[in-house]
Structure formats: C-alpha cells, structure tokens
Amino acid sequence: MNRPQYILLPVSPVFIAFSLLIAFLLNLLPWGRFIGAPDFVALALVFWGIHQPRKVGIGTAFCLGLLMDVHDATLLGENALAYTLLSYFAIMMHRRVLWFPLTTQAVHVLPLLLLAQAVQLLVRFVVTGKFPGWFYFLESVVSAILWPFVTMLLLAPQRRSVDKDHTRPI
Template identity: 40%
Template sequence: MSRSHQTLLLPVKPWFVWFSLLCGLSINLLPWRNNGLMLQPDFVAVLLLYWHLYEPERISIGWGFTFGLLMDIADTSLFGQHALAYVVMLYLSSLLARRMRLFGFWNQAIHVLPLLLSSNLIMSGVRLLADGRLPTPSYFSAPLIGAVMWPFFVHLLQWPQRRARESEL
C-alpha cells in the first residue's frame, strides 16, 4: 500500500465537495481551443468519480445524473447524453469501488481509464445515433489525460483533510 493510504483523513466538509464539483463544471465550460480541447479531461466526470469513490454517501448516482444534465444545458449538447454517460460511469465505478479504494493512486488510475473511456463512448454513441457524426480519434485522448492526472486530483482533493490532521500533531 502506498504511504498516502496509511494516513487517516479527517472527514471532508460538505461545502468542499460541492465547491470542487462547481469548479469542475466551470473548468469544463472554459473556451478551450483546438489542441487544448483535445487534451482537456472531463473534469466533472473525474470529480464525480472521485467523490463517488471516496464519499459514496454524499455523491450518489443521482448527483451524476444532475451534473450530467447541467453539463448538457451548459454545453448545449444533446439533452441527456452527459447524464446517461455519468450515470453509467458511476454505476460501473460502484461495482469496483471496494477494490479501487485498496489500491494506490496509480493503480486506481488504471481502473479510472476504462471508466472515463466508457463515459466518452456513451456520449459518442448517443451523438452517432442522433446526428450520424463520428468523433475524431483525438476525442478519446481525454480519458487518458484524466487517468494520468488521477493521482494529482486525489492528492489535491485530499489535501485539506490531510493538512488539518498534520497541523494537530
């Protein structure tokens, strides 16, 4: 086990969970251009996945549906495509959650990649059925970037919990 998993974390503050999800939504809506769009992971999906994995009593599959609808509205995409993708991704992650929490961050990233890829596949399948357009192959690089960034996200999101514990010692 990695050293970070041996550290006991303080309970997360509910406002921090919601703040991080709203920040992810805001970052997703930034006007990325050309190569930036290709390299941008779906921050909402990564954050939903993290919070569903580490705080399943706070972030359930229903919140995936809600944030998916918010992404559909904000992104002016086909209504329900993000919602469906996030719900399926969170359902699949709930099947792996007990196992994933035992792994180190890099091993978790190996499991995160197919989960993020499933989300992108569902969204591209919905688009294909709706308007017959196939996504470019670069569309599928975003899940890889999200999986590579997973340890950074975990460290960043656990930092407030760890920092408070270390200051008490």
C-alpha cells in the same frame, strides 16, 4: 504494502459541493474545444464516487450531466446518461480501487472514463451519424493521467492535523 496509511478526517459536504462547482466551472472554460481537454466534472464525479460513495451518488451525477448538456448544447440527457453510468460503476468498484497506489488507481479509472465517452459517442453517432475520430478518446487518457494530481489535491483538506501543534512548521 510499505506505503504509509493515513486516517483521513471526515470530508465536509461544503468542500464536496465546492469541488464539484469548481469542476463544473473548469468545464465551462473555452479549452473544452481542444482535443484532449479533460472532462473535470467526470473526473470529480469518479473521485467522489470512489472516495465518498454515500455523499455523492447517481442523483448528483445526473443533475451535473443535465447542466453539462445545457452548457454544451447537446442532446438533453447525453451527458446525464454518461455521468450516471460513470458514477454507478465508480461506486461499484470503490472498495477495490482504494487498495491500490495512485498510478494503479488511474489504470482502473481509465476504463470508466472511456465508457462514459463511449456512451456519449454512441448517442451522438445515433443522432448525427458522424464519427469524430479516434482522438476523441484522448480526453479520457488525459483525465486518467491527471488522476494522481486530482486525488492529492482533493484529499489534502482531509489530511490536516486534528490537534494544532504550534511547534511544527506545517
């Protein structure tokens, strides 16, 4: 426990909404068809579920899941169910995960992302009867690899100084 501890400023609800909107817009880009393209909405929901469980909850995850269902033209409720479970389990383990360094947090987040993908796969398999292959789960691995970068990016506005000091370069 020799790493520095930061006291973060309160997060703005506008910033949370903006980050979820950006995550949704990133999912709308055409790279979602490639194998291993991360699900940015799932990653943002896990992040905010762990860091701000009272502000981003299961209702937000359900609404974003319905939007992703409409965008992906999948069975209505497939992503909503997966994101709801993802958000629930992220909120359940939020106190424990925050004690670990970022790389260990990524290891804790990986099973959550795999669970969400497994739920989506199960729904698709029941409806279509097709299995997309094991590379389907590469998306969760890539998302877990991106976890430290997403955490540093989304926590950056909260780490700014409360008192402006014009003699400091930062």
